Amino acid sequence: MTVYYYKDRFIESGQQLLPIEERAYNFGDGIYEVVRFERGVPVGLSEHLERLETSAAAVRLRLPYSLEEIRAIVAEAAGRVKSEAVDVYFQISRGEAPRVHAFPDAEPVLALFARPGKVHTDESRRVGVSVITVPDERWANCYIKSLNLLPNILAKQAAVEAGAYEAVFVRDGFVTEASASNVFGLHEGVFYTAPAERGILNGITRRFIIAAIRDLGYALKEERMSAAFFEQEVEAAFISSTTMDIMPLCAINSRKLQPLEDTSLIWPVLGRMRELSRG
Ligand SMILES: Cc1ncc(COP(=O)(O)O)c(C=O)c1O
Structure with missing residues (x-):
């Protein structure tokens, strides 16, 4: 079971539609993190959020939400997956705009998915x-x-x-x-x-x-x-x-x-x- 979120809402599996001029897709113009939840508890989430902020600053990308808002969305996504271990992948792209290399006038986009994680014994x-x-x-x-x-x-x-x-x-x-x-x-x-x-x-x-x-x-x-x-x-x-x-x-x-x-x-x-x- 995988849970998806795009821009500002959770979406049903199978309904993910990617705009063709989305910069994550055209240029890889964005950053990401992967965080694990174990029995509902995140491992190192503050550190992951801090690194997200560092990556964003390094590529001059404005985050669409505050770190606290992102934390809440990530936790909500993890909570929707019924599994002992859950991995949440979340990325921020520079957004959707007609394809030109220089920064466009666009809103950055949060996209994520959460799914059961493989447990290594x-x-x-x-x-x-x-x-x-x-x-x-x-x-x-x-x-x-x-x-x-x-x-x-x-x-x-x-x-x-x-x-x-x-x-x-x-x-x-x-x-x-x-x-x-x-x-x-x-x-x-x-x-x-x-x-x-x-x-x-x-x-x-x-x-x-x-x-x-x-x-x-x-x-x-x-x-x-x-x-x-x-x-x-x-x-x-x-x-x-x-x-x-x-x-x-x-x-x-x-x-x-x-x-x-x-x-x-x-x-x-x-x-x-x-x-x-x-x-
Ligand atoms: C290139 C690279 N190095 C190191 C790591 C390990 O990083 P972390 O411990 O934060 O998962 C990753 C994780 O995906 C990676 O992609």
Whole structure:
């Protein structure tokens, strides 16, 4: 069951009509967020709304509603989906106007859908997922959660065709992030993840994980991993996102990683990040 909202109202499934000159559609001229609700409670919604505001300012997009109004619409949408886990996708586009590149005189548009979310279990985390590495050919401003995801889509498709779950981007010989997640490595008791610069999306999950690692007193280096280090030397690694929390890797390209042992530092980090994000 999926719930839809466009502009100023909820609409029936099957009644979504997209104006052809809608800038989200013509240019990818907009920004978005995905937030999860668990048993009706949002995870990190304030952080997602804050990032929406940052993305909007970065692309000079006026939000059609206040953050509090958007929060209420998102919560209402989640509440209409009867499921333990609900993912709400919401986007703001620059609106509908005759197609010219420069900003039109148009009203920005909120569109969203809410649907049941896939719950990843610790059992599935013990199995893990595989990744391939691919060149990061995206633009310089990946900190903006923009609708333009063509390079991410091509990377994910390359992963799927290689029999892998996710594609990890490598730029100038260093891991940045993955097509729809952030990347962490673990080597000799030290966690590694790329710093939150313009070239990566500063994941909300990534932030909770970093807070958890610090809280637990574990060592963390917010520095870029070289592709060689990531591909050959890390003993464990995981990807993170709103819909997965933490998902360990079982293979990087052709190299297999050991399944997570019960003693792995990743388990306490998962537990603590859950407490922090659901607190
Ligand atoms: C490119 C990219 N990096 C990282 C993430 C993880 O971000 P978050 O933890 O906020 O879901 C996403 C999520 O969709 C993403 O698309």
